[in-house]
Amino acid sequence: MLILGDSMAKLYFFYGAMNSGKTTRILQCNYNYEEKGMRAVIMKPATDTKGDDKIVSRIGSSKKVDYLIKKDENIFDLIVEEFNHVDLILVDEAQFLTTRQVNQLMDIVIDLDIPVMCYGLRTDFKSNGFPGARRLLEIAHELTEIKSICECGKKAMFNVRLIDGKVVTEGESVAIDGEGEVTYTTACSRCFRMKTRHRFDHPETKYE
């Protein structure tokens, strides 16, 4: 299945804030491929515990993923060794991929000529880019923002973490929606700044 020569496939990154309908799009895309008799493989990094081995859209539909990607897994080798024929790779929660894994997806696109569509968040609740999202923003052929609306009517770009309904600005980057008392809401830049009470350039902001 190794196709050499001019690659037509591309690496896509569809990014948006939480609850922007990313998973719904994946399920729709998968359906469209299957309807044409083509094989789409749905993957997601195992670090996301939401729905375990399922992807769950906010409108209630769900599907078991074809593969959970482990932290140190080489996705290129995986596709070559474990999958016979693949027409499309769909990755949910792609922000949790490592930088290397995103690079491996790019190699899949180029060497195997398989399009890879990644869906995920751009930033965490502190407005810092997830490693996988950063790398995708750097190298993806096509970037598409999936837009959603802030309560004020502007475009929601940021994720705000709440614990017991109160906004928090400290904590680990990964805390999954629905676990314990952690919930999220989304906000435009101005509302994000108001809710987190931080100017973006703030003396206490720690840059990595």
Ligand SMILES: [Zn+2]
């Ligand atoms: Zn707003």
